[in-house]
Amino acid sequence: MLPLECEITKLISRRRPLIQYWYHSCLVFLPYFGKSFVKSKPKNAFIMAIAMKRIVIVGCGAYGTEAANSFSKNYQQYQVTVINNVDYYYMLPATVRNLTAPDPEEWIEKLTRPLSEKLNSRVKLIIDDVVDINSERVELANGSSVPFDALIIATGAHWNAPISPQLWGDRTIQGMKDYARMESDELAKAKDVAVVGGGFVGVELAGEIAHAYQDELLSGEKTLTIYHASSSFFSSHYGKKLKHGMEDSLLKLGVRIKYDCYVERSAESGAFIRSTNEVVVADKIYWTTGPRANTPPISIANLLNSKEEIKITETFQAAGHAKGNIFAIGDVTDYPRKAHMLTATFIPVIVPNVDSYLRGRPLTKKIPKAKKYATVAVSAGPEAASGHIAIPVFGYVMLPKFVMVRMKAKNLWTEQV
Structure with a gap:
């Protein structure tokens, strides 16, 4: 290591307030005058590397997407890395239409986008x-590790099929298309369909199916029941x-x-109503009883x-x-009303707080207190909605x-992809 590099490292490691102020203030200028200190490109790269703290988003x-783009746009003094297990973004609320769209493959094209296009060019992406x-x-399956100064976990939740596509190892956009086509064919063949769970996902899924098969439902050729x-x-x-x-x-x-029908799974009959032991008559059952946190493997106690x-x-x-350098947002957290978290409301809280932590300042932004009622929009197919x-x-x-039909039901937010 060169003498200059040693001195910079020592100064940063002492973390004295005056040095820290000088250190952060000079970040923006280092690319321009770095060559006056160090002649070769690798040495200048070293200066930039130690000058930038590392934010990793899982x-x-x-x-995760909004946070990464916000950091790369508004806080350019940080190195931002995103880790994801697929190389594309997809609009989760739009997946309720995967099975009933006239052309499932065309619909999936609308709700997906490669992460290389979705993320700012300054964000490093690891699949x-x-x-x-x-x-x-963060330790990865390929044997490498990604160090961080601050970490955001935004891995969402496990939803039951078909909301979360079951790709069986083929985690590509084509794999999602193949799965949607298969599920669409199974739904078309089913005579009695059951949706277990009347939350917003169950209602929206039932609405999509009912819109696509309205004639069959009204004639009695097909049945669709929500429990x-x-x-x-x-x-x-x-x-x-x-x-x-x-x-x-x-x-x-x-x-x-x-x-008032609590339905349980059964290995023999598929499902039954707990209070009466009545078997749920259906050749296709969709479970929409809520998600579970998609928590990545973590070896930190009490998290x-x-x-x-x-x-x-x-x-x-x-x-x-206790260290305070780990943050989490979305369905992976214990926030009681996760489904009502909005990026426009919560990203302006978590992003400045991560910045404050890295600067050694108090975290002043806080999650807004939830109102009694949520601001929501619920669809029932492309032509019905309420909010x-x-x-x-x-x-x-x-x-x-x-307004609700135009805002949500018609395209299910795919225009935002």
Whole structure:
């Protein structure tokens, strides 16, 4: 190591406030005057490497992508690396239409995009499986490791098929197309279809199926039944008007709805209603009873709760990690209303907090307090939708159906891909 490099390393390692201020202030100028200190390109590269702290993001869904692009655009003093197990981004809410689109392969083209196009060019992308995360690095299946100064875990959740495509090793866009075509053919052949779970995913999936097979449902040639454990759709964060509106839309399409029916899986019959032991008559069952956290392998103690979710604080830091350099966002966390997390609301919290942590400053941004009602939009096929905006004091305000159809139901957000 050259004397100059030794001195820089010593200064940085001491972490004195004045030196740190000088260090961060000079980052932007190093590319321009680096050659006056060091003649060769490798030496200049060394200066830049030690000058930039490393942010690693595991997971490249909506939150991982937005966070990576926000850092690369607004915080260029950091090296940003994204690790994902597939090389494309896909719009998860749009997958409910994979089975019923007139051309499933064409539909999947709309909801997917290569990550090389989705991410800013300054972001380094690694496609591999994570085999372990510790306090300082991410270990990969290929045997390499990726060190970090700050880590964001945004790996989302495991959803049941067909919401999360079961690709059986072929994790390419073509693999997703092949799977959708196979599932579409199975749905077409099924005479009795059951959707277990009347949350927003179950309702939207049932709406897509009902729209595609409305004539068969109304004639009795095909049946579609939703089994829901509660006495009404959705959770208490959805208004009654929205619940009743979606129920009416589905009934008009020929969907049968059975409330207060807790359905369990059965190796023999497929499924049965717990209270009556009645067998669910269906040759195709879709389980939409909610996701489970898609938590990567982590060897750090006390980071997870009993559901394998990452415990977070109001600043998105991992609650069980004293060092404070690990953050998490989205369905992988224990945030109680994950489905209602919006990138426009939460990215402006986690990104500045990571920056503050790396600068040694207090983390001042906090997760906004959840309102009683959620701001939501629920579709039932491409021609029906309902939604409301949360309003303080008044609760919520319903939005016109044509607005919801145009905003969500028609394209299921694929225009944002």
